[in-house]
Amino acid sequence: MRSKQLLFICEWLLWCSLRCNGRPDPRQREALMETEMLRQTGGHVVLSAQEKLLDEKLHQMKLQDMAAPTFPPAVHFFKARSLIERSPVFSLLQKMPKGAALHVHDFGMVGVDWLVNNVTYRENCYVCFTHDYSVRFVFSAGQPELQPRCSEWVLLKTLRQKLNRTELDNSFVRNLTLFTEDPDKAYPNQDVVWKRFEEAFFVAFGLVTYAPVFKDYLYEGLRQFYMDNVLYVEIRALLPLTYELDARRNSKDWSLRACREVVQRFKAHYPEFIGARIIFTVHRGLNLTEAMKAVEEAMTLKKNFPDIMAGFDFVGREDSGQPLWYFREALTLPEVKGTHLPYFFHAGETDSEGTEVDQNVMDALLLNTSRIGHGFAMVRHPVVKELARKMDVPVEVCPISNQVLRLVSDLRNHPGAVLMAEGHPMVISSDDPALFGAVGLSYDFYQVFMGLGGLKSNLATLKELVLNSIRYSSLSSTMKKNTTAALLVKWDKFVSDTLLY
Incomplete structure (x- = not known):
């Protein structure tokens, strides 16, 4: 509450000074910048001495990422992911x-790797291939009934003995995700990407x-x-x-x-x-x-x-x-x-x-x-x-x-x-x-x-x-209070541990 009152006072004094003086004043500029900082997310959070040290360290990391030839948030995530994973900020x-x-x-x-490498290798897992080059999965004690617009069900264990296992698994991964090397070409508009998005859920449905x-x-x-x-x-x-x-x-x-x-x-x-x-x-x-x-x-x-x-x-x-x-x-x-x-x-x-x-x-x-x-x-x-x-x-x-x-x-x-x-x-x-x-x-x-x-x-x-x-x-008030207390303990440990490296 005190910080909100301070923000209101700063805004009011700044408005008065601007109305009374048409010439730019460095103090007014600083007050305006301070007022904006107070309003933004985190503006009312007071950092401890240790947190301020970590904040400066984090700021320097951020400057390095912003100076890189490719700024990850400016490009599609599929192209930015590997850049993000190499970032000290991300770590x-x-x-x-x-x-x-x-x-x-x-x-x-x-992660779909878990679905493919764990779930599809379980006993009694069948697959069929749809007419639009997608797949469906089902677990069954016997031969499943034919599904419209899909090939005959094949036991995956048998299929893997006949085909290249790596290539087959990679094809399943592609069907379960939207990831592609050229997202702009693959998804030229929202209609196309949403159709592919919803199809991925249908692929996972029979497994999950x-x-x-x-x-x-x-x-x-x-x-x-x-x-x-x-x-x-x-x-x-x-x-x-x-x-x-x-x-x-x-x-x-x-x-x-x-x-x-x-x-x-x-x-x-x-x-x-x-x-x-x-x-x-x-x-x-x-x-x-x-x-x-x-x-x-x-x-x-x-x-x-x-x-x-x-x-x-x-x-x-x-x-x-x-x-x-x-x-x-x-x-x-x-x-x-x-x-x-x-x-x-x-x-x-x-x-x-x-x-x-x-x-x-x-x-x-x-x-x-x-x-x-x-x-x-x-x-x-x-x-x-x-x-x-x-x-x-x-x-x-x-x-x-x-x-x-x-x-x-x-x-x-x-x-x-x-x-x-x-x-x-x-x-x-x-x-x-x-x-x-x-x-x-x-x-x-x-x-x-x-x-x-x-x-x-x-x-x-x-x-x-x-x-x-x-x-x-949606936690209860008591749970929120207890969880926040536990979270702040973990936060303080994160700050102190990070400063050691």
């Missing part, structure tokens, strides 16, 4: 405790929904994020019906019980890990009747699994789906029935200004969302942006996803840069890192720190973003 960010990942999708959180793999996949996802120094994860999950080897289907209740069991088992192995919760999602292509049923199902799941179930959201491409306002009757059901169902809406993941979809950022607030996923369109709505600030509703910024899906090419031009300059509430997340060839959160933190934040972002910026991830999570 530091990997070691930095990052709090929570609050915007991650179920089938996009585990096999009940034993479903549990192992979640455990591996938590492990990969934890190894990237993430302490808590909120997963947007479709909760599709998993299946057994004899083709029997399990319920959504089974899936949530499985999630609970896996999280508990993971915490037993890694006691510092805080946990994970599920945001139940459905596709925004549903009609209103289907949406009503989905919201009712979400209310039931929230009632039956309050510890693991965080809330509800719509997923899928906004530009080709129904706008949030279309679903307003369904989304007011919890209030009508006296039930609390938190919302975490994707909104504003579009550059189609003036459309119904462009209004999703406004409607998300009117429907009382807890966070705004992506919020790419937020800066085009100044009134909505100010309302979000007053309501303390953060934007979940996922820069690599926005770049790969062709909303922005140079991340220095990402709208999140404006939000950071204004100190808008925000958190950093990675959306579907596995599909982009990334892991955890460090790559996205790098792009935010170097590209969106530019030379002005510093250790205070990073610290606020890390603390925001717990502050804006």
Whole structure:
């Protein structure tokens, strides 16, 4: 509060001095720069003596990256990844405790190498090849039934004995990710890249929904994020019906019980890990009747699994789906029935200004969302942006996803840069890192720190973003307090350890 009062006083004195004197004054200029620094993300964070030393060290690292012939945030991530991995800034960010990942999708959180090298080598795994040069997988005790527009199912173990194993596995990796050497040629527009993006999920579907793999996949996802120094994860999950080897289907209740069991088992192995919760999602292509049923199902799941179930959201491409306002009757059901169902809406993941979809950022607030996923369109709505600030509703910024899906090419031009300059509430997340060839959160933190934040972002910026991830999570007030305390201990150790090298 004291820092906000100081900011107000500085702004008021600066305005008075500018009105009274038309000639430029160096003191006025310094006051103006100080006022802007106070307003940006991290502007109110007071660094300790040790943190200031690390901040200077980090600043010098940043200058080196900015002086390189190719600045990673300015080029496509597929071309920048190897440059990022050689950066001292990136190495530091990997070691930095990052709090929570609050915007991650179920089938996009585990590196595809694990899926190919682990899951597809399990017994009873079959593959078929589609007419449009893609693949499908299924586990079955016997020969699976033929699938439309697909070749006959072949046992992978048998196929690997006949073909070059390395080439076959590499082809599976290509089908499970968007990565390509020439992304501009491969994905000339949003329609093409979104079609490929959604196809990758279909490829993974048969692998991940096999009940034993479903549990192992979640455990591996938590492990990969934890190894990237993430302490808590909120997963947007479709909760599709998993299946057994004899083709029997399990319920959504089974899936949530499985999630609970896996999280508990993971915490037993890694006691510092805080946990994970599920945001139940459905596709925004549903009609209103289907949406009503989905919201009712979400209310039931929230009632039956309050510890693991965080809330509800719509997923899928906004530009080709129904706008949030279309679903307003369904989304007011919890209030009508006296039930609390938190919302975490994707909104504003579009550059189609003036459309119904462009209004999703406004409607998300009117429907009382807890966070705004992506919020790419937020800066085009100044009134909505100010309302979000007053309501303390953060934007979940996922820069690599926005770049790969062709909303922005140079991340220095990402709208999140404006939000950071204004100190808008925000958190950093990675959306579907596995599909982009990334892991955890460090790559996205790098792009935010170097590209969106530019030379002005510093250790205070990073610290606020890390603390925001717990502050804006769905954890209880007590859990937030305890987690923040534990996180600050890890942060101080990170600072002292980094200064030794």
